[in-house]
Amino acid sequence: MKIVSARDFRLQREVDYGTAEQNQAVKDIIRGIRTEGDTALLRYTEAFDRVKLSPQDLRITPDELQAAYSQVEPSFLEAIRAAAVNIREFHMKQRRASWMDLQEDGSVLGQIIRPLQRVGVYVPGGKAAYPSSVLMNVIPAQVAGVPEIVMVTPPATGGKAGIDPYTLVAAAEAGVTEAYRIGGAQAIAALAYGTETIKPVDKVCGPGNIYVALAKKEVYGVVDIDSIAGPSEIVVLADDTANPAYVAADLLSQAEHDEMASAILITPSRPLAEAAAEEVRKQLAELPRREIASASIEQYGAIIVTETLEEGIEVVNRLAPEHLELMVENPMAYAGLVENAGAIFLGAYSSEPVGDYFAGPNHIIPTNGTARFSSPVDVDDFIKKSSMIYYSKEALFKNGAAIMELARHEGLEGHARAIEVRLKNEGEAE
Amino acid sequence: MKIVSARDFRLQREVDYGTAEQNQAVKDIIRGIRTEGDTALLRYTEAFDRVKLSPQDLRITPDELQAAYSQVEPSFLEAIRAAAVNIREFHMKQRRASWMDLQEDGSVLGQIIRPLQRVGVYVPGGKAAYPSSVLMNVIPAQVAGVPEIVMVTPPATGGKAGIDPYTLVAAAEAGVTEAYRIGGAQAIAALAYGTETIKPVDKVCGPGNIYVALAKKEVYGVVDIDSIAGPSEIVVLADDTANPAYVAADLLSQAEHDEMASAILITPSRPLAEAAAEEVRKQLAELPRREIASASIEQYGAIIVTETLEEGIEVVNRLAPEHLELMVENPMAYAGLVENAGAIFLGAYSSEPVGDYFAGPNHIIPTNGTARFSSPVDVDDFIKKSSMIYYSKEALFKNGAAIMELARHEGLEGHARAIEVRLKNEGEAE
Numbered sequence: 001m002k003i004v005s006a007r008d009f010r011l012q013r014e015v016d017y018g019t020a021e022q023n024q025a026v027k028d029i030i031r032g033i034r035t036e037g038d039t040a041l042l043r044y045t046e047a048f049d050r051v052k053l054s055p056q057d058l059r060i061t062p063d064e065l066q067a068a069y070s071q072v073e074p075s076f077l078e079a080i081r082a083a084a085v086n087i088r089e090f091h092m093k094q095r096r097a098s099w100m101d102l103q104e105d106g107s108v109l110g111q112i113i114r115p116l117q118r119v120g121v122y123v124p125g126g127k128a129a130y131p132s133s134v135l136m137n138v139i140p141a142q143v144a145g146v147p148e149i150v151m152v153t154p155p156a157t158g159g160k161a162g163i164d165p166y167t168l169v170a171a172a173e174a175g176v177t178e179a180y181r182i183g184g185a186q187a188i189a190a191l192a193y194g195t196e197t198i199k200p201v202d203k204v205c206g207p208g209n210i211y212v213a214l215a216k217k218e219v220y221g222v223v224d225i226d227s228i229a230g231p232s233e234i235v236v237l238a239d240d241t242a243n244p245a246y247v248a249a250d251l252l253s254q255a256e257h258d259e260m261a262s263a264i265l266i267t268p269s270r271p272l273a274e275a276a277a278e279e280v281r282k283q284l285a286e287l288p289r290r291e292i293a294s295a296s297i298e299q300y301g302a303i304i305v306t307e308t309l310e311e312g313i314e315v316v317n318r319l320a321p322e323h324l325e326l327m328v329e330n331p332m333a334y335a336g337l338v339e340n341a342g343a344i345f346l347g348a349y350s351s352e353p354v355g356d357y358f359a360g361p362n363h364i365i366p367t368n369g370t371a372r373f374s375s376p377v378d379v380d381d382f383i384k385k386s387s388m389i390y391y392s393k394e395a396l397f398k399n400g401a402a403i404m405e406l407a408r409h410e411g412l413e414g415h416a417r418a419i420e421v422r423l424k425n426e427g428e429a430e
Numbered sequence: 431m432k433i434v435s436a437r438d439f440r441l442q443r444e445v446d447y448g449t450a451e452q453n454q455a456v457k458d459i460i461r462g463i464r465t466e467g468d469t470a471l472l473r474y475t476e477a478f479d480r481v482k483l484s485p486q487d488l489r490i491t492p493d494e495l496q497a498a499y500s501q502v503e504p505s506f507l508e509a510i511r512a513a514a515v516n517i518r519e520f521h522m523k524q525r526r527a528s529w530m531d532l533q534e535d536g537s538v539l540g541q542i543i544r545p546l547q548r549v550g551v552y553v554p555g556g557k558a559a560y561p562s563s564v565l566m567n568v569i570p571a572q573v574a575g576v577p578e579i580v581m582v583t584p585p586a587t588g589g590k591a592g593i594d595p596y597t598l599v600a601a602a603e604a605g606v607t608e609a610y611r612i613g614g615a616q617a618i619a620a621l622a623y624g625t626e627t628i629k630p631v632d633k634v635c636g637p638g639n640i641y642v643a644l645a646k647k648e649v650y651g652v653v654d655i656d657s658i659a660g661p662s663e664i665v666v667l668a669d670d671t672a673n674p675a676y677v678a679a680d681l682l683s684q685a686e687h688d689e690m691a692s693a694i695l696i697t698p699s700r701p702l703a704e705a706a707a708e709e710v711r712k713q714l715a716e717l718p719r720r721e722i723a724s725a726s727i728e729q730y731g732a733i734i735v736t737e738t739l740e741e742g743i744e745v746v747n748r749l750a751p752e753h754l755e756l757m758v759e760n761p762m763a764y765a766g767l768v769e770n771a772g773a774i775f776l777g778a779y780s781s782e783p784v785g786d787y788f789a790g791p792n793h794i795i796p797t798n799g800t801a802r803f804s805s806p807v808d809v810d811d812f813i814k815k816s817s818m819i820y821y822s823k824e825a826l827f828k829n830g831a832a833i834m835e836l837a838r839h840e841g842l843e844g845h846a847r848a849i850e851v852r853l854k855n856e857g858e859a860e
Contacts, residue, residue, distance in 0.1 A: 076839055079832035090539055093531060101523060108776075109520055109790055116803055117769065130840050166839065202803040224803035245855065249848040256844035288843045335818065339547065346538075346820040349852060353845040354821050357836040358829055360539055361817035373546055373632040373654035375815035385805035387791035388765065390776040391784050399788055402509035406787045409506055409596060410560050413718045414686035415783040418679040422779060425675065 001251075001265070001277045003303045006315045011300065013231060013260055013368060018214045026185045026214040033189035038196045044186040051155040053181070058197050060151075060163060060179035068168035077169065080131060083358050084173050087135055090360030091143040094379040106392035115145035116224075116382050118199065120191035121176070122206035123167055125154035125183055131170035132356065136363050136377065137206050137226075138174035144382035150201060151176045152191065154183020184208075185215035192219035203382070226381065227374060230367035231260035231300075234352055235321040235341075237312045237334070238276075240269040242327040243348065247272070248279030250325060250351050255296035256289040262300035264319070266312040273303045313337045320371040323352050342371040396422060431681075431695070431707045433733045436745045441730065443661060443690055443798060448644045456615045456644040463619035468626045474616040481585040483611070488627050490581075490593060490609035498598035507599065510561060513788045514603050517565055520790030521573040524809035536822035545575035546654075546812050548629065550621035551606070552636035553597055555584035555613055561600035562786065566793050566807065567636050567656075568604035574812035580631060581606045582621060584613020613638075618645035622653045633812070656811065657804060660797035661690035661730075664782055665751040665771075667742045667764070668706075670699040672757040673778065677702070678709030680755060680781050685726035686719040692730035694749070696742040703733045743767045750801040753782050772801040826852060 018026075032040035038055050046052050069077070100110040121137045123129060134151070141149050151171050156162025163181060171179060180198060182190060188208075194200035204216055205226035216225045234254035236247050251263035267273050280297065284290050306312045313334060316324060320340035328334060331346035338344055342365035343355055356363045364377040400419045407415035448456075462470035468485050476482050499507070530540040551567045553559060564581070571579050581601050586592025593611060601609060610628060612620060618638075624630035634646055635656035646655045664684035666677050681693035697703050710727065714720050736742045743764060746754060750770035758764060761776035768774055772795030773785055786793045794807040830849045837845035 075835055079835040082829070082832050083836065090531070093529060094541065096526075099523060101520070107789070111524065111791075111808075112765075112774070114769065127841065132836055132840065221798075221800070224800075243855070245851050246848075249844070249851045253842070253844040253848040256842060283847070287847075289841075293844065331820070335542075338816070339544065340814075341816055343817040343819065344542070346818065349823050349826040350819050350821040351826075351848045351852065353833055353837055353842075353848050354826065354829075355817070355819050356845060358833045359537070359819050359821060361541075361819060365817070370651070370654075371814065371816070373814055375813075376817050378541075378815065380810065383805075384770075384801065384803055385808065386768070386771050386801070387773040387785070387795070387806050388776065389773065389780050389785050389789050389791060390761070391780040391789060393779050396779040396781075396784065399512070399784075402512050403783055403788045405505055405509040406513065406562055407783055410562065411557065411719075412683070412686060412783075414679070414683040414723065415786060417713070417717075418676075418683040418781045418783050421675050421679045422781065425673070 001303050006304050018210050029185040030189040034193050058180050065172045068165035071165035072169050086360040087139045091140050105395040107395040108390040110388040112386040116202045118148040118201040119146050120150045120201040120204045122208050123153040129164045129167045131166045134170035135174050140379050141382040142175035144379045149177050151179040152182050152187040155181040185211045188215035192223045232257045233262040233322040235264045236325040238267045238327040241329045244275035244279045247276045255293040259295040261296045265303045268306050320369045322365045322367045340372045342366045431733050436734050436736050459615040460619040464623050488610050495602045498595035501595035502599050516790040517569045521570050535825040537825040538820040540818035542816040546632045548578040548631045549576050550580045550631040550634045552638050553583040559594045559597045561596045564600040565604050570809050571812040572605035574809045579607050581609040582612050582617040585611040615641045615645035622649035662687045663692040663751045664753040665694045666755040668697045668757040671759045674705035674709045677706045685723040689725040691726045695733045698736050750799045752795045752797045770802045772796045
């Protein structure tokens with residue numbers, strides 16, 4: 001790994017907005033689904049997934065979900081159940097109640113919090129089917145109280161029964177209420193606009209390929225979408241108490257994700273920098289995904305040697321990483337100084353995979369510097385708020401003049417008259 | 431107003447995505463600001479606002495803000511101050527604390543809540559400068575704790591001093607910390623990317639013309655943006671206890687906003703439907719903005735007569751209106767049945783302008799059916815969350831096997847080894 005100075009380091013990765021052809025293809029698919037519904041959905045599934053289905057095949061039945069349990073190892077089931085418990089417990093703490101504010105003049109103001117009614121979760125097929133992502137997308141919706149959670153996932157090429165049983169088990173454990181074997185832009189369009197078989201949803205979330213991402217962008221506004229994730233990142237801030245083997249293993253666990261993933265060590269200790277670089281070399285040689293990981297380390301990896309840990313924190317805040325590990329003697333002394341980071345892991349035992357799979361907080365976290373203004377997926381992503389205003393007659397008579405003053409200043413006489421008609425009609429002293 | 435059946439009614443308005451020329455113009459302006467900074471900013475200001483400024487003119491000085499106070503009437507100042515107090519009090523109740531969850535094995539999980547660091551608020555110039563919108567955009571950011579709140583507003587054509595004093599007073603009262611006389615797409619680009627004079631922000635919000643809207647869409651991802659508001663809507667659900675003059679005045683207060691605004695009465699009472707229609711005719715004839723209001727009523731207005739109030743609620747939930755008034759005998763009996771509405775006004779005295787200007791809840795509310803999945807602007811729009819994970823050694827040893835099981839199932843051996851290196855190095859029983 002290259003060792004660089006803080007001043008020289010910039011992390012810049014371009015977001016993929018798709019080619020003109022990809023954008024056009026997605027627009028065409030969406031138009032097809034809007035005009036032809038199931039007919040188009042089956043045609044695209046045959047064309048892109050090479051699976052010929054009839055409308056009654058689209059739904060993955062509750063029996064199929066149940067049957068998947070016999071195809072997974074007991075140790076997997078036990079692990080995913082333990083993870084689901086932790087994720088559910090953490091997200092339960094994010095639930096909020098509607099509230100009211102009763103005023104002295106008899107008025108009542110409030111904020112009503114309700115779950116979304118129906119949410120669609122996209123789960124990629126094949127090797128990109130991550131059961132952990134199913135939990136992280138579905139459980140917050142379920143904890144928010146969303147009554148209808150619909151999973152879509154592409155059928156495996158060549159057979160209608162080819163849905164990964166681990167995905168199905170994760171879906172059943174997380175609380176999916178309906179599932180369909182459809183994928184790609186056509187699945188997103190079906191969720192947004194509905195077809196004869198599929199009822200439209202209020203929000204679409206979950207990761208996918210470029211066609212899925214472009215389709216989500218395209219339907220945004222008709223439904224809500226989650227943010228479109230970029231490549232993953234880790235920054236480890238460490239002092240000379242850190243174990244270089246732990247530091248290196250954590251950097252590599254990020255680098256193995258994707259050639260565009262980024263793994264960065266920041267430390268004021270040159271001996272640690274050198275020892276960690278050596279450990280990365282050693283561990284990388286034995287990693288099954290070493291080709292991906294070395295490409296990532298080469299292009300987007302770095303070791304930054306700073307004067308102090310405080311200077312390291314400044315670099316962290318500028319990078320606004322998705323994941324930050326504070327592998328320092330007293331991590332609590334630095335956590336409060338972190339302005340921008342999606343998830344913060346404290347101490348030697350809080351390795352990032354602990355959060356990716358198990359501890360409870362969500363693993364869908366803002367990437368590419370967007371932790372400056374956005375947040376991990378949570379229960380708030382699956383609720384909507386309404387304001388409530390009950391104004392008393394006393395309040396209207398007391399404040400009517402001020403309301404009319406402001407309305408007339410803005411040239412909105414009709415607004416003023418909506419107040420005035422009441423004051424004139426019921427006013428005694430007016 | 432036309433009286434229609436619930437079955438026949440559909441509200442559909444197209445969103446304006448701009449012409450190809452407008453989109454290209456906005457892209458060019460953003461590129462100009464990114465490459466040339468202040469130089470481009472001054473050039474566009476001269477070209478579009480016809481005002482020749484030098485870099486030191488860009489900033490609206492604190493002295494100018496103060497001087498504006500002498501140009502507004504005391505009654506305006508009093509009204510805006512009273513409104514600001516109410517808005518601040520309501521939004522204070524939305525503030526949330528960071529929290530921690532201490533586990534039995536010594537682990538600590540948590541959610542850290544922080545304000546955004548720097549926010550830009552766009553305020554349109556000329557007749558579209560609404561002081562009330564300045565309060566509604568700025569106060570939630572201030573209550574969230576955002577330390578730097580930057581207002582931009584275009585200079586009036588022909589003079590550098592031409593900023594509306596009412597806007598400046600509203601800005602000062604709301605808590606703006608910096609202000610610049612710039613507008614259009616160039617102002618949005620300057621806020622997103624920064625120039626020599628203007629430091630970049632984390633989020634841009636506030637309404638504007640089509641160029642401002644397109645620029646916000648374009649910079650989204652570099653910074654956060656608020657949603658792009660569509661034309662305003664009101665639905666009044668009323669029974670035969672409602673005063674038709676109040677109903678009509680409230681419908682017209684919405685219709686006068688914009689020819690694309692929508693005002694809809696839903697009632698099971700045909701006599702009320704007819705009396706309200708007659709009142710709309712009468713009041714419309716005397717409204718200063720009657721041309722706008724009649725175009726709105728003609729195209730997007732309707733009176734829907736239902737069998738029952740419950741059927742009316744079903745129509746409301748389908749429309750998901752921005753504003754809903756429940757002008758019925760017992761509004762609380764129906765509030766709980768409303769699934770989708772941005773703001774709900776209960777009873778005869780809660781006329782919509784009460785909320786537009788004064789009561790406290792935000793008047794920036796989801797339009798065009800998006801209340802199905804989005805919410806009024808509030809303090810949550812100006813915060814970011816970070817997850818925190820402190821995992822104890824005990825927790826890692828207890829759960830390491832499950833974490834490795836899940837990682838290996840997903841083919842991410844590097845993730846498993848980040849756990850394993852710790853268990854092997856420090857394990858006694860391993």
